[in-house]
Amino acid sequence: MPVAISPANGHHVTLDDVKKHAILSDDHHFAPTRLICLENTLGGTVIPLKDCQEIAQWARAQSPPIAMHLDGARLWEAVVAGAGSLHDYCACFDSVTVCFSKGLGAPIGSIICSRAPFVNKARHLRKMMGGGLRQAGVITAAARVSVEETFVGGQLVATHTRAREVASMWEGKGGRLAQPTETNMVWLDLEDVNCSTEKLVAAGVKEGLKLLGGRIVVHYQVCDEAVEKLGRVMDAILPTQRRKVGGGGGEGGERWGEGESEGGWGGGDGVILCCSP
Numbered sequence: 001m002p003v004a005i006s007p008a009n010g011h012h013v014t015l016d017d018v019k020k021h022a023i024l025s026d027d028h029h030f031a032p033t034r035l036i037c038l039e040n041t042l043g044g045t046v047i048p049l050k051d052c053q054e055i056a057q058w059a060r061a062q063s064p065p066i067a068m069h070l071d072g073a074r075l076w077e078a079v080v081a082g083a084g085s086l087h088d089y090c091a092c093f094d095s096v097t098v099c100f101s102k103g104l105g106a107p108i109g110s111i112i113c114s115r116a117p118f119v120n121k122a123r124h125l126r127k128m129m130g131g132g133l134r135q136a137g138v139i140t141a142a143a144r145v146s147v148e149e150t151f152v153g154g155q156l157v158a159t160h161t162r163a164r165e166v167a168s169m170w171e172g173k174g175g176r177l178a179q180p181t182e183t184n185m186v187w188l189d190l191e192d193v194n195c196s197t198e199k200l201v202a203a204g205v206k207e208g209l210k211l212l213g214g215r216i217v218v219h220y221q222v223c224d225e226a227v228e229k230l231g232r233v234m235d236a237i238l239p240t241q242r243r244k245v246g247g248g249g250g251e252g253g254e255r256w257g258e259g260e261s262e263g264g265w266g267g268g269d270g271v272i273l274c275c276s277p
């Protein structure tokens, strides 16, 4: 029985939230908590290392200890944002998944990391479900490039600068953000400017941008031209009286290499900004 937790602070889950929802009694009418799953980053926002450490410490002190799992598909984003090292975050968990697609740009998807017995069990289950691979070097080569060039090489951190640029362009024009821009996601508060998703999408089509909603996800291929077009989309949807004069725009001439679009996972509200080749 999964129990979903909404953070009381409106930003990230803390130990207090976990304690409030964990089922520690052995009352057989309830499913005792055996596993805590966190997601970092979540909606582009970072769970601070300190909170992960506090939750892990508490979980491990329970009897029996509660296992910790991290959906770290975008953990890379928290790390390049300076929130903590991969090592320190992973030390809080018994198992961690990380994704080589998304912002990193390699095909295929995620790996699961844990101690050997856990990984062996996962391999067994994968084989049972027909997911085994042979000669996997072809795809691990792409994963290696994504780690070495996109993550370590600085392309990922550059997407955060780009996202902040988009966020301040929106705010500069009089828009509001629905959530803070901490990594590569910008959440335009469309409701605040009385703009429907359909209206945004239509304004995007006019500029040659494929937009799916107020969630703008920046990846390393997003170039100046795409940001300029997005600025014109913003002008088209913002009510004239709200609009401020000026307001951001692209700068710098870098053109980032080829990679994958940061697709919206789960929600249907991702945004793909494509550059001309």
Ligand SMILES: *Cc1c(COP(=O)(O)O)cnc(C)c1O
Residues within 6 Å of the ligand: 039, 071, 073, 074, 099, 101, 102, 108, 109, 110, 265
């Ligand atoms: C993409 C994503 C997943 C799924 O990754 P797969 O590679 O398809 O297994 C899980 N969680 C989050 C938060 C994601 O963004």
